[in-house]
Amino acid sequence: MRTTMKITKKAEKLLAATPGLHLHNNKLRVVFRLPGETKPTKRSLKLEPTEPNILFAANKLGTIKQDITFGLYSNDPEAFWLKHFPEELQSKAEQTPTLKEVLYAKYNDLLYTWSGSSQRSYGYAVSTVSQYLGHLPVDQVRSSHVRELQKKLLSGEDRHKPLASRTVNMYLKQSQYLLDLYLEELGERTNQIYSNPFKKVPALKEGRSFSDDEDQDVYPFSPQELSRILEYLAKNPLKHRLVRWMVYTGMRPGEIVALAWEDIDLEANVVKVRYNYSRHSNGLKLPKTTHGRRTIELLPQAAEVLAEMFPVTGHLPGELMTVTEHYNKTKEVLRRNVFLYRSSKGVFRRLHENLTFPTVTWGRILNKVDVPYRRPYQLRHTYASWALMNGADPMWVARQMGHSDWGVIRTVYGKWIPQAMQSPAQLLGSKLGGFVPYTSPKPGTQEDGEKSL
Structure with missing residues (x-):
């Protein structure tokens, strides 16, 4: 049975005259505020409220506040607790964390x-x-x-x-x-x-090893399949151009969403991949690896897409976007996106998330033209596969696609690499001109841009 000690009137006066010193369960308790804390810190001294104990507690509280004021807690919290509450620090040290x-x-x-x-x-x-x-x-x-x-x-x-x-x-x-x-x-x-x-614990077997953003099953589109897709999209200029851009550059969907006219050098015929789209921040982020930040040599077919897009989005004002860099540092950049869609109100907007096509819509397109379903990312695989089939140097393909070396190219696309290696960009461009059927949007079709993707 707990007994309550009777406090003397003198002790009561001493207690009342010391701010931050209180009784709790008939024991003296000090109350103080630590830097950065919104709530006061309370610690029981486990002392009876006698006059000598109150004087001792008042002195202790004064020392605690002084050490906080002069930065002991801020500079060395462990030394602070060790000095004033060593038994508590010892108790915490003895507890094994979960x-x-x-x-x-x-x-x-x-x-x-x-x-x-x-x-x-x-x-x-x-x-x-x-x-x-x-x-x-x-x-x-x-x-x-x-x-x-x-x-x-x-x-x-x-x-x-x-x-x-x-x-x-x-x-x-x-x-x-x-x-x-x-x-x-x-x-x-x-x-x-x-x-x-x-x-x-050994890792589970996963089969072959692939980079984080690559499909484990490469299923490129055939020239005949691409021809049917482009013919179906002839009345939808934006999607028509997006398909061609993916299949002739091999860019990732997020890189396409982030692509701006500031990244394009038409005189040098190259595109610099500087950013990727971030769903987390609804802004831009740096490519995952240093090799992802690259310069892509444009094939003639890709340059033609840019020539068609410039009258649509090249004149639009820039949009201020937030770029998340390393260590979550951010900066603001003014960007004029290349690929935008026109909303029902006639306002140009960025493509949704990091995909160029919602899965349902893309699936409906493939179903209409009798092409087996695979996600739009396979257009990137198609670029690599066709390039290798036409004798492009695997190292060149690796650089174009943002890989550190051609190990992934060899592993993922090995069966498309011929024995004889030939010169890349111009030769590939001329070969694809006859190898891949190309269908331009027909005159008088739907206005550039679309209400939704």
Whole structure:
């Protein structure tokens, strides 16, 4: 049974005369405000409200406030807590954090270094792994737990749908990286070596290896299929030009959405890929790799698309757009987009998200012309496949498409590489002139631009 100590009148006066010193559960408690905190910090001193204890607590509170004023807390929080509340710091040190606490702590530490897409990717990984293993103290996580998690994610157990093996591998690899950072710091403090249970679990087999933005199945369009698609789109100039642009440049959809007249040098006959579209910020971002930031040599067929688009969008005023750079730094740039669509109110707008065609509409087009469905990204594959089939140097194709070397080209498009390698741009352009049927929009068709994509 708790007994309440009776406080003397003198003690009451001392207590009332000391702002920030209160009674809580009949014990003295100090209240102070830390830099950057919106709520006051409260700490019990576990002392009875006697006159000597009140004087001691008042002096302690004064020292705490003084150390905060002179920057001890701001410069070295651990030294601050060690000086004033060592028993509390010791108690916290003895508590082993859970895996969830560790993963989220490291995720938040690195957040500012990542792009929006990396933030989402690591966020999904941390959230998913924490859902299953987050409750475990980090020193009790075993490789058997990780293997069981691997099976659950792959089978879809406790989830709405199973995850692809590639996604499971990515989530576990990202969690392993974050846990590695924690264990490395812990080892430096304790002078011990700790093993990471995620490292002991082999990755699931994924088959061949591909870059993040490439289809695992390359299914390029044939010349006859492209001819039928272009003929069907003859009355829709924007889509007609977009299909031709993708198949004659190999640009990624997001790069096309971001493409501006400022990126084009018609005299040199090149396009500089500077930015990609970011769904995360509804603005622009830098290409994922340094090789993605590249200069594309234009084929005559691609130059013809630009000649058709310039009277439509080349005269429009620029739009101020936000570019997210490394470490989430941003800047504003004035850009005049090349490919825009005209809304029902006659206003030109950027293409939707990072796709040039909504899947349903694109699927309807292919269905109308009796062409087996594949997503618009296959137009990029078509560019690479046709280039290689016509003898283009694989290294040149790799540079055109934004790959660091021709390893991906060899792996993904190997069966289209002939034995004899020939000169690229001009030869390829002349060959494709006869190799690929080309259908221009018929005179008197729908006005440039369209109400929706």
